[in-house]
Amino acid sequence: MKQTEGKIGIREYVAILLLALGTKLTDDTPSLLYGTAKNSAWISMLLIGILTVVPILFLLKVFSVHRNKNLHELNLHLFGKVFGNIVSLGMLAFGFSALVLDSATYVNIISNIYFTKTPPIAIYIIMGIVCGYGAKRGIQHIGSAAWITLSYLKVTLALALFVAFTKGNSKFLFPLWGPGTKEIVKTAASKMSIFADFYFIGIIAPVVNSFKEFKKGTFIAFSFVLVEITIAIIIYVMLFDFTSIEVISYPFHEAILYISIGFLKNVESIFLPFWLIAAFIRFSFYLYMVLVLFGGIFKIKEYEYLVPVMVVLIVFLGTSPQFATYTVPYLREQLLMILSPIFFLLPCFMWLIAKVRGDFKNEVKKDM
Amino acid sequence: MKLKRICKVCLLVLLLLNVTGCWDQKGLDRQVFVIGIGLDKAKENGKINVTYLIANPEVGTSQTGGATDEPALMTVTMRASDFISMRNNANSVVAREISYDLLNVIFVSEELAQEEDFMRFLYTSEKDREIKRDVILAVTKEKVQDFFAKNKPLFLKRPHKYYENMIQRGVEIGIIPKSELHHFFRVTEEDANLFLSIYATAQMPTKENKYRVNENDELAGELKVEGQTNTGQFLGSAVFLEGKMIGTMTGVETRIAMLLHDAIPVRDVLTVFPDPFHENYQLTVRLIQQKKTTVELDLKAKPPRIHVTLPLTIDVLTDPSMENPVENKKKIEEIRRAFEKLMEREAMSLVRSTQEEFKAEPFGWSLHARKEFRTLKEYMDFDWMKTYPDMKVEIDVELRFGKFGRQPKTPSYEGIRD
Numbered sequence: 001m002k003q004t005e006g007k008i009g010i011r012e013y014v015a016i017l018l019l020a021l022g023t024k025l026t027d028d029t030p031s032l033l034y035g036t037a038k039n040s041a042w043i044s045m046l047l048i049g050i051l052t053v054v055p056i057l058f059l060l061k062v063f064s065v066h067r068n069k070n071l072h073e074l075n076l077h078l079f080g081k082v083f084g085n086i087v088s089l090g091m092l093a094f095g096f097s098a099l100v101l102d103s104a105t106y107v108n109i110i111s112n113i114y115f116t117k118t119p120p121i122a123i124y125i126i127m128g129i130v131c132g133y134g135a136k137r138g139i140q141h142i143g144s145a146a147w148i149t150l151s152y153l154k155v156t157l158a159l160a161l162f163v164a165f166t167k168g169n170s171k172f173l174f175p176l177w178g179p180g181t182k183e184i185v186k187t188a189a190s191k192m193s194i195f196a197d198f199y200f201i202g203i204i205a206p207v208v209n210s211f212k213e214f215k216k217g218t219f220i221a222f223s224f225v226l227v228e229i230t231i232a233i234i235i236y237v238m239l240f241d242f243t244s245i246e247v248i249s250y251p252f253h254e255a256i257l258y259i260s261i262g263f264l265k266n267v268e269s270i271f272l273p274f275w276l277i278a279a280f281i282r283f284s285f286y287l288y289m290v291l292v293l294f295g296g297i298f299k300i301k302e303y304e305y306l307v308p309v310m311v312v313l314i315v316f317l318g319t320s321p322q323f324a325t326y327t328v329p330y331l332r333e334q335l336l337m338i339l340s341p342i343f344f345l346l347p348c349f350m351w352l353i354a355k356v357r358g359d360f361k362n363e364v365k366k367d368m
Numbered sequence: 369m370k371l372k373r374i375c376k377v378c379l380l381v382l383l384l385l386n387v388t389g390c391w392d393q394k395g396l397d398r399q400v401f402v403i404g405i406g407l408d409k410a411k412e413n414g415k416i417n418v419t420y421l422i423a424n425p426e427v428g429t430s431q432t433g434g435a436t437d438e439p440a441l442m443t444v445t446m447r448a449s450d451f452i453s454m455r456n457n458a459n460s461v462v463a464r465e466i467s468y469d470l471l472n473v474i475f476v477s478e479e480l481a482q483e484e485d486f487m488r489f490l491y492t493s494e495k496d497r498e499i500k501r502d503v504i505l506a507v508t509k510e511k512v513q514d515f516f517a518k519n520k521p522l523f524l525k526r527p528h529k530y531y532e533n534m535i536q537r538g539v540e541i542g543i544i545p546k547s548e549l550h551h552f553f554r555v556t557e558e559d560a561n562l563f564l565s566i567y568a569t570a571q572m573p574t575k576e577n578k579y580r581v582n583e584n585d586e587l588a589g590e591l592k593v594e595g596q597t598n599t600g601q602f603l604g605s606a607v608f609l610e611g612k613m614i615g616t617m618t619g620v621e622t623r624i625a626m627l628l629h630d631a632i633p634v635r636d637v638l639t640v641f642p643d644p645f646h647e648n649y650q651l652t653v654r655l656i657q658q659k660k661t662t663v664e665l666d667l668k669a670k671p672p673r674i675h676v677t678l679p680l681t682i683d684v685l686t687d688p689s690m691e692n693p694v695e696n697k698k699k700i701e702e703i704r705r706a707f708e709k710l711m712e713r714e715a716m717s718l719v720r721s722t723q724e725e726f727k728a729e730p731f732g733w734s735l736h737a738r739k740e741f742r743t744l745k746e747y748m749d750f751d752w753m754k755t756y757p758d759m760k761v762e763i764d765v766e767l768r769f770g771k772f773g774r775q776p777k778t779p780s781y782e783g784i785r786d
Binding site for chain 2: 038039112113114115116117118119122169171172174175176177178179180240241242243244247254257258259260265266
């Protein structure tokens, strides 16, 4: 079965992004912000959103003149063969570590909160198999799975957040500026790479039907996810207050454990399966991107054969850290910290090079 | 092609095995459900006596027609280090796996709640996956062990229903606070306010009932109840500061605190006030909180000032002096003035007692204060808990009249006696 270069439409593209990025609000991403920005984490989040627009714009600008290239090919084109490969390799390293750490976080959540007696490695292996299968099927299948499940996942998520909202108290959001504007900006700057996925989506840029759809889809998904995560962060604070929220590792799960809908108690069992599906799609997508990048760099055409190796590697690395509860969030925070300036500067740099090389002029001429 | 299909089917069937949850597989018939946990002081340091209230799932279900010979509940008391290790300890006498999934309420004896160390034991509940943050925290006057032993609810044989309904109703009428662990943790961690917890007992008073205007103006265990009924009383609240019990509030005080707090809705309050027309009698009124309490703060003043407006609609439901206030505008004005004054006095005396006795407030006013500050640092520097005892508090009660009972008019007393 050779991977066919099928295309996905804007629908699937947006669905994938919404699931892959939207699930961030259910893991420990909000906690990373609460640590320093406390009750004003949502302002940090909005700032991150505003800052993220810059690299996205540059990236889209560059892609607008290289419509048939994916991120790796673009790197090669812009930076030359040697540097391009180095940049791509660096991106691969970051993407791969993010995949390992994120999946480790999810396994952590499942094994700490839901399946306490199951060994984490068993959960990891099952997740690896499911996501590996998803990634092997390719972007089209991931896209349609995402599109089919999207509405269910978002409706249940909205329901959980709404119920949490009714239990919350809006006064917990005050004092409005929390730990002070300086801290808020600092948090935003250091955690900017929460949206670094928008750099990696360049990998699937040529798979989307047309560049116009790619551009539009990116913006739709970006604004939706930004609003979604910001609202979630506000709701968690309203529910737990700034003192407790710092201690809570996974606010979303703590919230669905706490809330009850009318006479229904223990509602987390309603939300858990939906959340799991979202997580599977998310990691299938990440795995797919890592594989494509890997295949691109090492010139491996049939990269689906890499899936088993990659899954084993991820499971092996993900389960290796001792005291996963503490080391994984720590490493994740470090990664975000390193990635933040890179994510911000690299697209600008790419644009600059493209400008110097005169790629844009060609485009204009072609259009005329 | 055929082989491939068979392989696929086999794979699917294999996947089904995952559904059981492997290691976390739990059979309903292999678990017992703890409805309530009781925590008592143990003689040894670092230990507590844990009591389980275990419900019999077969009692009162429609499957067995509600008829089994076995008792509806059992209690197990053991010494333990915490209530997580207790799960296994108790298995020496309980045959099945112990589940906290249906845990409803955690009772703590007053003796333990007053200990500095109490918090250490309670925070265990944040660690356990099955203990939800919506579990209710309640304080008992006696040892919880004795409370469980004595309290044999009638009619509501299924114990989880009894505790659930008892607490729900008590909160609705405002004689006990809604004390979820969630709020306990929040208030304790915020470290600025008092937390009110349900106060309960199964001890009946031995001494004579003393006179009180409102029969609810008392703590559980002081209110004399006769007849063949439940022995457990849920009335009033235990006051916690920084995770330690420091005092109590009566039912009426609890209700006032809940009315003054703008985030706690009290739905169905019947209370009595002295009849302004006849000193021997009281009027029963229903208080309805239609608008939210408004709190205005002036924190720059020295001492800082708080102005609270409590808008209430009241239904006057009795008229023992047979004065027929409905017909007379003047009389209504008189009632209003008398009640407003009285309620303001009662509320103020509660505020004063929190300022002097507890040195912190349970009314959630610090939340309003947060809006007055720009950053958390400014708010922390203000130190609400320290400044509160010196604050100047004013309470305005604004009454509006609603209904006057089903039949607003009564015949005049003199007319009948004539």
